[in-house]
Amino acid sequence: MADIASRVYNHKWKIDPIVRSLIDTDFYKLLMCQSVLRNRPDTQVTFSLINRNSAVRLAELIDEGELREQLDHIRSLSLSRGESTWLRGNTFYGKRQMFRPDFMEWFEKLRLPPYHLETRDGQFELTFEGSWPEVMLWEIPALSVLMELRSRKVLADMGRFELQVLYARAMTRLWEKIEALRQVDGLRIADFGTRRRHSFLWQDWAVQAMQEGLGAKFTGTSNCLIALRRELEAIGTNAHELPMVYAALADTDAALHRAPYEVLEDWQDEHDGNLRIILPDTFGTAGFLEHAPDWLAGWTGIRIDSGDPAKGAETAIAWWRARGEDPRDKLIIFSDGLDTRKIIELHAQFAGRVRVSFGWGTLLTNDFRGLVPDDGLAPFSLVCKAVAAEGRPTVKLSDNPNKAMGPEAEVARYKRVFGVGTQDPIEVVV
Amino acid sequence: MADIASRVYNHKWKIDPIVRSLIDTDFYKLLMCQSVLRNRPDTQVTFSLINRNSAVRLAELIDEGELREQLDHIRSLSLSRGESTWLRGNTFYGKRQMFRPDFMEWFEKLRLPPYHLETRDGQFELTFEGSWPEVMLWEIPALSVLMELRSRKVLADMGRFELQVLYARAMTRLWEKIEALRQVDGLRIADFGTRRRHSFLWQDWAVQAMQEGLGAKFTGTSNCLIALRRELEAIGTNAHELPMVYAALADTDAALHRAPYEVLEDWQDEHDGNLRIILPDTFGTAGFLEHAPDWLAGWTGIRIDSGDPAKGAETAIAWWRARGEDPRDKLIIFSDGLDTRKIIELHAQFAGRVRVSFGWGTLLTNDFRGLVPDDGLAPFSLVCKAVAAEGRPTVKLSDNPNKAMGPEAEVARYKRVFGVGTQDPIEVVV
Numbered sequence: 001m002a003d004i005a006s007r008v009y010n011h012k013w014k015i016d017p018i019v020r021s022l023i024d025t026d027f028y029k030l031l032m033c034q035s036v037l038r039n040r041p042d043t044q045v046t047f048s049l050i051n052r053n054s055a056v057r058l059a060e061l062i063d064e065g066e067l068r069e070q071l072d073h074i075r076s077l078s079l080s081r082g083e084s085t086w087l088r089g090n091t092f093y094g095k096r097q098m099f100r101p102d103f104m105e106w107f108e109k110l111r112l113p114p115y116h117l118e119t120r121d122g123q124f125e126l127t128f129e130g131s132w133p134e135v136m137l138w139e140i141p142a143l144s145v146l147m148e149l150r151s152r153k154v155l156a157d158m159g160r161f162e163l164q165v166l167y168a169r170a171m172t173r174l175w176e177k178i179e180a181l182r183q184v185d186g187l188r189i190a191d192f193g194t195r196r197r198h199s200f201l202w203q204d205w206a207v208q209a210m211q212e213g214l215g216a217k218f219t220g221t222s223n224c225l226i227a228l229r230r231e232l233e234a235i236g237t238n239a240h241e242l243p244m245v246y247a248a249l250a251d252t253d254a255a256l257h258r259a260p261y262e263v264l265e266d267w268q269d270e271h272d273g274n275l276r277i278i279l280p281d282t283f284g285t286a287g288f289l290e291h292a293p294d295w296l297a298g299w300t301g302i303r304i305d306s307g308d309p310a311k312g313a314e315t316a317i318a319w320w321r322a323r324g325e326d327p328r329d330k331l332i333i334f335s336d337g338l339d340t341r342k343i344i345e346l347h348a349q350f351a352g353r354v355r356v357s358f359g360w361g362t363l364l365t366n367d368f369r370g371l372v373p374d375d376g377l378a379p380f381s382l383v384c385k386a387v388a389a390e391g392r393p394t395v396k397l398s399d400n401p402n403k404a405m406g407p408e409a410e411v412a413r414y415k416r417v418f419g420v421g422t423q424d425p426i427e428v429v430v
Numbered sequence: 431m432a433d434i435a436s437r438v439y440n441h442k443w444k445i446d447p448i449v450r451s452l453i454d455t456d457f458y459k460l461l462m463c464q465s466v467l468r469n470r471p472d473t474q475v476t477f478s479l480i481n482r483n484s485a486v487r488l489a490e491l492i493d494e495g496e497l498r499e500q501l502d503h504i505r506s507l508s509l510s511r512g513e514s515t516w517l518r519g520n521t522f523y524g525k526r527q528m529f530r531p532d533f534m535e536w537f538e539k540l541r542l543p544p545y546h547l548e549t550r551d552g553q554f555e556l557t558f559e560g561s562w563p564e565v566m567l568w569e570i571p572a573l574s575v576l577m578e579l580r581s582r583k584v585l586a587d588m589g590r591f592e593l594q595v596l597y598a599r600a601m602t603r604l605w606e607k608i609e610a611l612r613q614v615d616g617l618r619i620a621d622f623g624t625r626r627r628h629s630f631l632w633q634d635w636a637v638q639a640m641q642e643g644l645g646a647k648f649t650g651t652s653n654c655l656i657a658l659r660r661e662l663e664a665i666g667t668n669a670h671e672l673p674m675v676y677a678a679l680a681d682t683d684a685a686l687h688r689a690p691y692e693v694l695e696d697w698q699d700e701h702d703g704n705l706r707i708i709l710p711d712t713f714g715t716a717g718f719l720e721h722a723p724d725w726l727a728g729w730t731g732i733r734i735d736s737g738d739p740a741k742g743a744e745t746a747i748a749w750w751r752a753r754g755e756d757p758r759d760k761l762i763i764f765s766d767g768l769d770t771r772k773i774i775e776l777h778a779q780f781a782g783r784v785r786v787s788f789g790w791g792t793l794l795t796n797d798f799r800g801l802v803p804d805d806g807l808a809p810f811s812l813v814c815k816a817v818a819a820e821g822r823p824t825v826k827l828s829d830n831p832n833k834a835m836g837p838e839a840e841v842a843r844y845k846r847v848f849g850v851g852t853q854d855p856i857e858v859v860v
Contacts, residue, residue: 175598
């Protein structure tokens with residue numbers, strides 16, 4: 001029996017919104033937002049979309065008007081009562097009231113600030129300007145809207161059964177990955193795939209498949225909305241934007257060199273345990289660890305997000321040893337460009353030597369490679385980054401020169417200040 | 431929004447019925463039933479379930495009580511008004527009023543007769559006794575109920591996502607078959623897979639996938655209910671039970687030898703065009719064609735349902751030539767143990783030399799081979815056959831000794847009467 005009321009209600013939507021909740025975003029965004037709101041609430045920043053794969057001509061695939069409708073819809077969103085209750089009442093990383101009342105009151109009133117959108121040379125120029133805690137919350141919804149609009153466009157001309165078989169193939173592929181991962185004793189893995197997911201529903205499916213297929217090996221999802229709905233742990237700590245903006249605000253080379261440690265001082269004031277995770281690669285891992293204050297060696301772990309991951313892990317282990325820490329007590333979180341084989345390989349290499357954990361992103365939530373002609377659904381490297389703070393450009397070096405960003409002269413200055421020598425380039429797939 | 435009324439309504443069902451309509455059966459059953467009702471309405475027959483694969487211990491998989499509930503439900507069915515309207519009003523093989531008013535009046539009043547069910551040595555002894563036109567309609571629903579109960583049993587312990595991935599795999603596999611068949615110029619293929627389908631919903635999916643994927647190359651389905659719902663051609667002509675029962679009723683060897691031709695004389699009185707299809711293998715193709723009256727060579731085509739299909743087709747072509755017919759005007763329907771590769775091969779071999787058509791059965795609607803542990807969903811050779819008529823055993827020889835049935839002495843007598851020599855055994859997969 002058709003539910004007539006539902007059908008009529010569905011007809012009333014002018015668009016099919018991709019992002020329907022302000023917490024359809026990564027958990028670490030909220031943690032960082034709370035930190036920024038306390039420490040740097042008035043900093044003016046610019047975030048900008050960067051399509052690292054210029055061969056994907058987004059503006060030729062996606063209608064600018066449809067993109068505007070989706071972004072306008074996001075601007076109409078506010079935190080719902082149930083979402084607020086969950087953020088206030090849930091236990092995150094074993095801690096109650098992770099989010100301070102002042103943050104929650106601010107968040108409950110928040111609407112996302114305006115965006116600036118232009119089309120140039122087949123690409124979108126999409127920027128967000130304003131106060132840091134507001135603007136930073138655009139990153140994830142902007143990316144997931146663009147990824148899903150692109151998926152929709154590619155799927156638009158397919159037949160009903162062709163579509164069903166497309167998803168059947170993607171499901172089969174993901175399930176085979178899960179079956180392979182199920183064999184790994186002691187595996188701990190979370191979903192980090194919100195930003196470049198194929199679609200919201202597909203991410204939600206992938207998370208549930210991981211839940212059923214991996215059981216306790218699946219530790220949770222970075223996506224707050226899915227964590228709420230599926231009663232999972234919300235996973236995440238901090239990201240490059242913190243040291244990037246802190247660094248851009250530094251007035252001298254000495255202050256610049258101090259900036260990444262300042263970020264973690266501020267973080268340490270608020271968080272302990274599994275939230276004390278160092279992301280050391282923003283301006284080069286080796287130099288960062290070499291000059292790190294001793295208190296940082298006491299932190300719980302390190303997240304490795306660029307460069308050769310095995311090399312990064314060895315560097316971290318050597319550093320802990322040099323600082324008199326037992327690496328077996330430490331946590332290493334791999335989160336860069338992971339897929340099944342790499343996960344199994346890294347686990348085999350490091351399990352027992354350190355505590356190992358994985359944040360699996362794009363190839364969990366968007367592995368549609370090879371499933372349509374011209375590989376039109378293959379994921380690609382789309383990011384949305386803080387590019388300026390108080391009018392000054394930001395810089396990211398990372399451990400892979402292909403992931404570096406910022407004006408050339410500034411990149412050179414940062415390399416000098418942070419003592420970064422030659423780096424091995426690694427192809428950025430996703 | 432949940433449709434509350436639907437949920438409550440669904441709760442009221444005591445079982446989840448597998449067969450929900452008297453026309454969830456093969457079209458040729460209804461054509462034959464009409465013929466039998468006119469020519470041999472009072473013949474008493476026994477149909478019996480035969481599991482050719484004794485390794486599948488059906489009674490250990492399926493609860494006898496559940497089987498009874500499904501069979502009892504089938505006995506509660508009668509032709510609905512819409513089904514009757516479709517049978518009376520639809521065009522079948524380009525002909526209106528294919529079903530005579532007297533047959534329709536009889537069918538509208540029909541309830542299926544009682545069944546006899548016992549469990550012995552891990553197998554079900556399931557028989558149906560009574561007047562031929564009634565009993566014969568048990569064959570297809572009995573088989574599809576047993577196949578689907580077995581599927582349900584194997585699926586019962588699987589998780590939700592495991593199930594979804596199972597169907598994703600089966601869909602992907604079927605779609606790949608369809609993609610391969612799409613390449614075959616001039617292909618004509620129909621669904622003949624009702625009796626040994628994985629489930630009703632799966633057959634319905636397979637039919638729709640063929641519709642979308644093959645377009646005009648897909649000529650229809652043998653399943654009347656699906657043909658009605660999906661607005662497809664209902665496909666089918668006649669089967670072995672007609673010559674088997676006619677033969678069993680013969681009092682002398684001479685009458686026995688005449689019996690298969692008598693069947694077709696009766697058939698010719700009622701049908702023309704594409705319904706004049708000879709099924710020559712019941713007691714051996716070679717002898718049947720050799721002794722066939724000339725008027726049979728004028729029929730439209732031959733269905734090849736056992737033995738080496740290429741050899742059978744060559745025999746048919748040579749026979750038409752010998753009788754002065756042009757094989758290029760004739761239709762050959764392949765319907766035995768087909769899968770993609772065989773279909774493509776046979777089409778390549780015979781297209782242009784004759785009109786070629788395919789009735790694709792079990793490996794269209796039940797190819798779940800290798801998808802669960804111990805291959806618990808692999809199709810197997812389950813049939814339900816007329817085993818006796820007026821107390822006399824029936825015999826089938828076919829062109830494959832592995833498909834022969836009947837008491838040994840009777841098989842020997844039939845072989846003598848029909849002049850069947852040595853035959854090449856071919857493994858019966860499905």
